[in-house]
Amino acid sequence: MNKLTANITAVGKYLPEKKLTNKDLENFLDTSDEWIQDRTGIHTRRIASKNEATSDLCINAIKELLNGKNIDPNDIDAIIVATVTPDMMFPSTACIIQKKIGANNAWGFDLSAACSGFLFALETGSQFISSGRYKKVLVVGSDTMSSILNYSDRNTCILFGDGAGVVLLEPSNKGFGIIDSKLNIDGTGGEYLYLKAGGSRLPTSIETIKNNHHFLYQEGKTVFKYAVRGMYNVSKDILERNNISVNDIKLFIPHQANKRIIDSTAKKLKIDSNKVLINIDKYANTTAGTIPIGLYDAVNEKKVSKGDYVLLTVFGAGFTFGSTLIKWGL
Numbered sequence: 001m002n003k004l005t006a007n008i009t010a011v012g013k014y015l016p017e018k019k020l021t022n023k024d025l026e027n028f029l030d031t032s033d034e035w036i037q038d039r040t041g042i043h044t045r046r047i048a049s050k051n052e053a054t055s056d057l058c059i060n061a062i063k064e065l066l067n068g069k070n071i072d073p074n075d076i077d078a079i080i081v082a083t084v085t086p087d088m089m090f091p092s093t094a095c096i097i098q099k100k101i102g103a104n105n106a107w108g109f110d111l112s113a114a115c116s117g118f119l120f121a122l123e124t125g126s127q128f129i130s131s132g133r134y135k136k137v138l139v140v141g142s143d144t145m146s147s148i149l150n151y152s153d154r155n156t157c158i159l160f161g162d163g164a165g166v167v168l169l170e171p172s173n174k175g176f177g178i179i180d181s182k183l184n185i186d187g188t189g190g191e192y193l194y195l196k197a198g199g200s201r202l203p204t205s206i207e208t209i210k211n212n213h214h215f216l217y218q219e220g221k222t223v224f225k226y227a228v229r230g231m232y233n234v235s236k237d238i239l240e241r242n243n244i245s246v247n248d249i250k251l252f253i254p255h256q257a258n259k260r261i262i263d264s265t266a267k268k269l270k271i272d273s274n275k276v277l278i279n280i281d282k283y284a285n286t287t288a289g290t291i292p293i294g295l296y297d298a299v300n301e302k303k304v305s306k307g308d309y310v311l312l313t314v315f316g317a318g319f320t321f322g323s324t325l326i327k328w329g330l
């Protein structure tokens with residue numbers, strides 16, 4: 001039998017209805033639409049409603065996928081959820097989703113790798129499929145960033161939005177799907193982007209609340225530099241080790257953290273700008289959501305066809321970074 005690869009056979013996404021535009025932010029923050037568009041490329045972002053948590057965003061995305069392909073939830077073998085904003089510390093978001101969608105035969109878990117989470121989860125799911133043991137794996141990327149942002153900190157709150165995306169992995173014996181992944185972590189970057197309290201190191205207390213330690217902290221400039229270098233290096237390496245030229249790539253879907261990071265990475269890679277998927281203007285940085293949402297948009301806007309090479313590249317807190325090469329098989 002030919003080697004099994006993990007093929008993406010369906011996609012789903014969900015963005016909350018509520019839009020928060022740059023103009024809306026001007027009403028309560030010392031910022032401007034012009035500054036945000038110039039420095040980040042973001043125009044608007046979606047914000048979850050009071051009764052929407054990460055599992056709800058994921059479930060809406062998954063329902064779209066299952067209904068679109070007419071799949072019985074009982075046929076799902078595993079659910080992997082990449083997120084840094086789970087509904088709660090435990091049980092996992094995967095368990096909450098499993099119950100609500102009625103995936104009675106599935107197991108699953110959450111995976112924490114910030115903005116790189118989806119690619120880390122995709123590689124994990126890919127190995128499950130390639131082993132031959134699992135036939136249908138849902139890989140979800142979602143974050144409710146609005147739950148960990150300080151909306152009086154203009155350095156961070158303008159950058160993020162809420163959203164979810166999901167793909168279904170199924171085996172292919174014709175070489176379609178995930179060809180290779182190169183994933184990295186570099187813990188020396190931990191001090192530049194983190195959420196300090198609420199874990200075992202610094203449990204929630206009146207002090208942690210007073211000191212804003214339950215909000216995302218970021219040293220933007222440092223992260224920016226590492227992001228461009230990390231995304232470039234890992235993209236170049238994966239292309240080289242697979243003997244694929246940048247000209248062979250039909251679509252590059254980079255993590256959507258800042259349009260300037262995307263442009264610099266694409267320029268260093270010498271990839272044509274019309275091959276680069278951009279949706280940061282509409283959704284901002286949805287952390288683990290950006291790549292699966294990007295894949296959904298690519299399919300919906302017919303930017304990929306069967307047999308095309310697609311390159312996914314991410315960078316996030318940790319630091320975490322990675323690149324995945326796909327031979328599109330949908």
Ligand code: ACO
Pocket residue numbers: 030031032035036039040114115116154155156158193219220221222223224227257258261285287315316317
């Ligand atoms: N509106 C107006 N002015 C602002 C705003 C704002 N929203 N935010 C910052 N400024 C000001 C700053 O205070 C500063 O003013 P000062 O010179 O008087 O001190 C000035 O603008 C320039 O600030 P910089 O930090 O130099 O701006 P920069 O061009 O670096 O952009 C940004 C900041 C957008 C945060 C950028 O550094 C960035 O995108 N960083 C990387 C983000 C990222 O990739 N994160 C990784 C993934 S996230 C994850 O894993 C969860």
